[in-house]
Amino acid sequence: MASTFKGLPIALNLPQFENHEKQEGKYTTCYMCACRCGIKVTVEDNEVRFIQGNKNHPVNKGVLCAKGNAGIMKQKSPAKLQQPMMRKKGSERGTGEFEPVSWDVALDYLSERLEKIRNTDPKKLAFFTGRDQMQALSGLWAQQYGTINWAAHGGFCSVNMAAAGLYSIGHAFWEFGDPDWDNTKYFMLWGVAEDHASNPIKIGLEKIKRRGAKFVSINPVRTGYQAIADEWVPIKPGTDAILALSMIHVLMKNDLFDWEYLVRYTNSPYLVYNTPGESTDGLICRDAEGNPQSWDLEKEALVDGSLPEIKPALFGEYTSADGKALKTVFTLLAERYLDDQYSPAEASKVCGVAADDIERMALEMAHVAFEETIEINCEWTDWAGRKHDKFIGRPVSMHAMRGISAHSNGFQACRAIHLLQIMLGSVDVPGGHLAKPPFPKHIVPPIKPAKPTSPGQPLNSPPLGFPTCPEDLVIDDDGKPLRIDKAYSWDAPIANHGLMHMVITNAVKGDPYPIDTLIIFMANMSWNSTMNTSSVRDMLTEKDESGEKDENGDYKYKLPFLVVADAFHSEMTAFADLILPDTTYLERYDTISILDRPISEPHAVCDAIRAPVIEPDRDVRPWQEVLVDLATRLKFPAFTKEDGSPKYEGYNDFVINYEKAPGLGFLAGWRGEDGSKSLRGEPNQNQWQDYIDNECFFEHKLPKEHHYYRFANKGYLEFAKESGFIGSSKPIIMELYSESLQKFRLAGQGLYDGPQPKNDYDKHRMVTYFDPLPDYYEPLEQQATSSTEYPFFAITQRPMMMYHSWDSQNAWLRQILAQNYMYMNRQKAEEMGIVDLSWIWVESENGKIRVQVKLMEGVESNTIWTWNAIGKQRGAWGLDPTANESNDGFLLNHLISEHLPSKSADRAVTNSDPITGQAAWYDLQVKIYPAAAGETGTWPTFDTIKPMPGAEKPVSKLQYQTHKAVGLHRSMRDILTRGKTKRDDS
Amino acid sequence: MHPAFSVIFFTVTSGAGYGLIAITAIYSAFDFSQPMTGAQTLMLSAVALVLITSGLISSTFHLANPKNAWRAFSRVRTSWLAREGLLAILFYPIVMLYVYLVWRGVDASSSTAMTTLALITGVWAIVTVFSTGMIYASLKTIRQWNNALTPVNYISLGLMLGGLLFSWLLSLSGNVSANLTMVASYMVVIAATIKIVYFFWIGTPAGPTINTATSFTARTVRLLDVGHTAGTFLTDEFGYQVARDRLVALRWIAIILGFVLPSLIIWFGLGEGDNTLMLGAAVISAFAGVAVERWLFFAEARHVVNLYHGAQQC
């Protein structure tokens, strides 16, 4: 409930505290995390007086989190890079010996090097970006360059969520969907301590709490959002799938699912071949045109299952025209989940949640979905042209994130959660889980990952896409990976976001091949964003075995050239050969584009920009400007006119005039020559100013009849097609059963008519994990780790006031959290004789760390956890080497191997989800024991990073203010005459 | 509470000074069998004023912004600190007049006016010490202070130190009587009794708890995170904590040095001849003991803000 506060009567006799004439309020978009809230920045003499949430902004509606409020201290950080730097010739990489160079020198050198690579073997350039919000641009850049070795950080972040959603419901959690906060009556939060959707979740939780809806949280740790949950379910990490499936079991046992919804909007009634041992097994039976077949109960015949008005059987076994056995998808599903292994009693043994609670939660949700149904009166037309007079809502909603995502069974676990939502009929309905435009999309979007590369040529498709069958894999004829991160290989066939966490290891080991240059933008791959931090740091400085030096007298490294683009002096910049300093978010133009990671709301198509609010005081350039510059220098076709001259004057010009398809560009607002068109229209030369005039965002509200059931909503689907969100206005059929996964499974079984894995290990993975129905399997690392020797699960949580490593440099935020502890269950610790605040060793198969332990109630007994990414290398991020982060804080990353334990595979295989390649951060198992007396302080520690030449010296005292305080004074008369303090008596 | 040296020094020395001047002035007002000479009175008063003044000066050292110290008298209507300040300042003209008249040879017991002035001087000194005690006693946030024993304790210790000083200083000029030193020893016994009662009294936890502090009265409340990694003004100022066994040891030291030794010296250590050395030893021991006592007074005080930092009760 937003406050209804309307201001006080204005008091007299107050001084003018703020000189408003000297101040200017400018709007832009926050970048203290990936939430992308609208902010209003009050600027006074090129200094920031105040940053507040923009109350008109669709994302944050006026509120702002702790990080957003600390933007001033990001701007004041002494870690800001000042100018381009090159590693000193002859100095050892990683020793921090840099010399400043001009932008011209830096870019001349880089473009020359890149041109050489591009004209020989473009994939020898690997370009990976961290938590950036310009993947549309950097992806286009990579495509134009011609390297398939591009991805952003999704592979170690959330690809399981995105992929599971896009392969099941056509949208997903996080950027692609939201709970219907305004209508939901039962909200279940899975594995989210804090999320990038920072403010929207908080705004939403408040709404449901105030309305009296029930909030259940599934999380081994009770911090953050779980604190205000009405029910906290301390689950064992990595077992969420069995909990979801057991609830499905309960729903099935009680015949509680949305029959109409399943028949109309999902592939439940499709018929699947039940022909074990044959190449058709598990594939959907289709007619000659490729239409899925269903059994019509009235006609008693096979019919095109995609037609309206058929009466398809949800259950049953039938026979195909050519005499093969068929079952409906839902029959397969029911057979699977009715099995006793999914009963609450059995599931409880795996996930640790009491059987009664599993059953109760399932039946509570059923009650809300089916007994507290919402009906919103609104006329709408379905995909077949049928008019409806209301939207029926099943007001159960869910949100899930990292706790699901960061396990090697996360893709299937997330699919299991989506299945539960679909069974309840709660996807894109009032009170349920809503898609955010441009989603939902058809399952799956028809983009295939690029495969062939050729010198001097752009790729013929984007580097990342959505494989649906083994033919789409990016492998050579021998089945070997073509990408440096081995995405889209048998290791991770549906690696839709790449595997950034494998790039350095693979490149240094030359597996599958060595590269020449790695460009890293805004990612801390030598520290908290990598697994196995110590050994990856060693790899970054691993030299060519020959020991020879190059013609410049410089060492030859296995990773020959490393470019780091970032605004701050991180652990990663220390390893760079070339540093390209970026601006801060308050100093530049940006687009938050629908082509990229959208910020739409469920009922509004939105995008936004950043516009500079203060002038940079350093020799830095926005990275997107540098990318456009490089693209122009390298004469990428999309950036070059036919006469060879540059097509765009710079980033701003590019954003206005680049068209992905006619009328579709980076920004959807104020299109058309005069800015009168929305979503689609000719370039508008005044577009940036139009955004600035509208507080830097664009919001196209959807009409009420487009609010729900958009997967089957004719009006919406046509609108989405016209707007370029989807390629066809056909209905989007949700896939409970994934035929795509089954094709990989068939390949593993040797039954697929196409590429098949050659070795037993890959076959095993395809057969075991590519289950067309969501299922639970023990996380991969845990399968190969003794739980008697390593009895604890170790995970991280995200603190709300910090965003990864971005904020330890922040003088205000780090006061709140400068040291992380290892938290464990108090009763468990007492059993083990572990004392609060003592130092303990935490050991995994990969290594050990020494950390300080803190006892608490709110953590599952066999789980230990810590805040993510608080530990820092000494001297990094502008911090003094004595900083708490570097001496008492720690990283869990040292314990996590980027490879699975050797006994589990026949080769080095990524410690990731076997389907998507999502880094399995949370599969870690450890043992703990007290450190010896006198053993204190974090371990391991590393050498102190040298300050950059010209870096600001960190101050020991900070007294930030944009103007001298205007005090409020008490009169001497009042002091001498006022009696008691009580106001009433005065 | 964090024991600040300047405040310990201030309360001990100025307390002793006020005690000494109180005893001196009051003693001078009455026609005892062993009257003091004018010179003795002047000498005692001078020592007292030195103690008082150095204590008061020291007290400004703990001010973060001493340039505004002059404003400290503004709020006598409500503030015990202002009252103490005002009493201390106004004491100077009174005591100076008293000293001046003594210097001019006016015998304090000789005229009603002078007797009255001497008595006013003595009582004013005691009231000043009382107001020092009330600064602490008025704080409801600190259970160990917020009681009547606090000002009584300040007065009794001030008088005790004053009494011991009085005997010793008189012995320097050779004419302290055994009776007078006995009276001083009774003052020690009274101060000791009050302090020991105090030690027992603060031993029982009472007052607000972490439950009333957080309003969650039905369940166990434990601190999970204090919200900042390093210390803050609050933890520095109020978080001061001493190990239990160390506290007990210090209490014994305070009692032995402050009370036991001085009493034993007076009761058993004094002979017929020159007792200056022995009395000096008693004074030094008592000062040391009271300094420890005063340190404990702060160190043992538990501010209720600690409840928010995890203490179950203060």
Next chain:
Amino acid sequence: MKLGLVVDLDTCVGCNACAVACKQWNTSGTTGPLTDLEPYGKDPTGVWFNRIRNYELGDYPDNKTVHFPMSCMHCEDAACVTVCPTGASYKREEDGIVLVDQDKCMGCNLCAWACPYGARELDPEEGVMKKCTLCVDRIYDEALPEDERQPACVMTCPAHARFFGDFDDPNSEVSRLSRERGGEHLMPELGYKPVNTYLPPRNKPNIPTYKNETNPIEKVKDWVNRLVAR
């Protein structure tokens, strides 16, 4: 007027937004700067008017985490004001805001000693006591839109767990919320009559379970297909 805050413990997720918004506004505000020491070194510390602590109620697994923001309660009977010798600390007659006149404070700390809530912090560089002003430099500023004439902490709170208003007005949002939700005062036994109230976490909503007792499904064959048009 009796101005103060209501903090809703039922929705506070402990994000620290209010604390940082406060820091941000007030460091350039009427009692700024809010000095930070060792901002990039060991044990960074500084002056804050609003701090968030976290508590756990009960024992695992029946435990609940509570986030607990605290700032000045603007007590009706403000002991910090009573003990102040210089008159720097005062409670405004007009609206009850407890303030420190920065030019008159001598930095004796006694007000902080008198405050049970830890609401006052000494700025060691400036030598004066600082505390929550209820953003007195915002709430009466006519240049701000009416709905922004609120303390920075209230405006920014993403979970809308903070409310600002006049407790003297029985119809104000703060009065109504305190009344309806059983707003609690902290340490009422000390008798300082804090103005701010804390709304306790609500009881769990009781959701019935929907159970089909009559025909539990045991196997797929137990279902009979229904005629549902696609």
